[in-house]
Amino acid sequence: MVIVLLGPPGAGKGTQCKRIVERYRLAHLSSGDILRSEKAAGTKLGRKAQRYMDCGKLVPDQIIIETMVGAIACAGGDCVLDGFPRTVVQAAELDKELAQKREKIDAVVSLVVDDDVVEERITGRRSCPVCGAVYHIDTLKPKIEGHCDKCKNQELIQRPDDKPDVVKQRLKTYHEQTTAVVGYYADNSQEILDIDADRPVDDVTAQIFEKLDSLVTAR
Numbered sequence: 001m002v003i004v005l006l007g008p009p010g011a012g013k014g015t016q017c018k019r020i021v022e023r024y025r026l027a028h029l030s031s032g033d034i035l036r037s038e039k040a041a042g043t044k045l046g047r048k049a050q051r052y053m054d055c056g057k058l059v060p061d062q063i064i065i066e067t068m069v070g071a072i073a074c075a076g077g078d079c080v081l082d083g084f085p086r087t088v089v090q091a092a093e094l095d096k097e098l099a100q101k102r103e104k105i106d107a108v109v110s111l112v113v114d115d116d117v118v119e120e121r122i123t124g125r126r127s128c129p130v131c132g133a134v135y136h137i138d139t140l141k142p143k144i145e146g147h148c149d150k151c152k153n154q155e156l157i158q159r160p161d162d163k164p165d166v167v168k169q170r171l172k173t174y175h176e177q178t179t180a181v182v183g184y185y186a187d188n189s190q191e192i193l194d195i196d197a198d199r200p201v202d203d204v205t206a207q208i209f210e211k212l213d214s215l216v217t218a219r
């Protein structure tokens, strides 16, 4: 089963993916997390991606397509894609790759939320550099301020691309290059499950589960 989760940066894709993968036993493939771990490991891919990530631009299609196609194969095909595809070229390549394996996307879930809300969410996001857990300074505080609940003494960080000036560029990039992906799926008769993501985390999860449960039951 392949689920694509669309939405602007800060919409809550990572937060919701963690819950989706638990319920439906899928692998969580976050293109941003994969690039950040390549960056942390100092690989050639990570160094190349960093140049784009740090200024809020998308890494070139060919790089991310190769990376994600490999990750999907490693996951055995059952996955939730978080942050990929982000351009029409990536969406078309993903369809092509899946078709070659006689597979297809089972659901496209789109988190719908305004820019002012996501700006506030991203600038308040704090992440654990070790386990990747995500918190928010107001809405999802760790038990001990500034420290990860799971990795005890580990201090939380603000991602360099979560600083206000880069966030503005990321939202610009999203509107210029990623919103067209919704149009691509509509043109290809792929149903899009719209979710009101301007709601508390549990309400968003409930909306997603309601739609995916009926899809899983109908399979």
Ligand code: ADP
Binding pocket: 007, 008, 009, 010, 011, 012, 013, 014, 015, 016, 121, 122, 124, 125, 126, 134, 135, 136, 137, 139, 140, 197, 198, 199, 200, 201, 202, 204
């Ligand atoms: P994305 O993966 O789409 O970039 P995240 O899941 O990392 O977004 O969420 C961005 C920030 O917003 C995090 O700090 C997270 O705790 C917070 N957040 C996520 N969903 C909600 C929500 N429904 N309401 C309020 N804050 C949220």
Ligand code: AMP
Binding pocket: 009, 031, 032, 033, 035, 052, 053, 054, 056, 057, 058, 059, 060, 064, 082, 083, 084, 085, 086, 087, 090, 161, 170
């Ligand atoms: P994210 O963690 O999803 O917010 O992604 C962080 C950054 O990684 C983005 O701003 C891009 O620079 C890069 N990135 C992640 N996914 C993609 C993608 N599908 N295509 C191009 N760049 C990506």
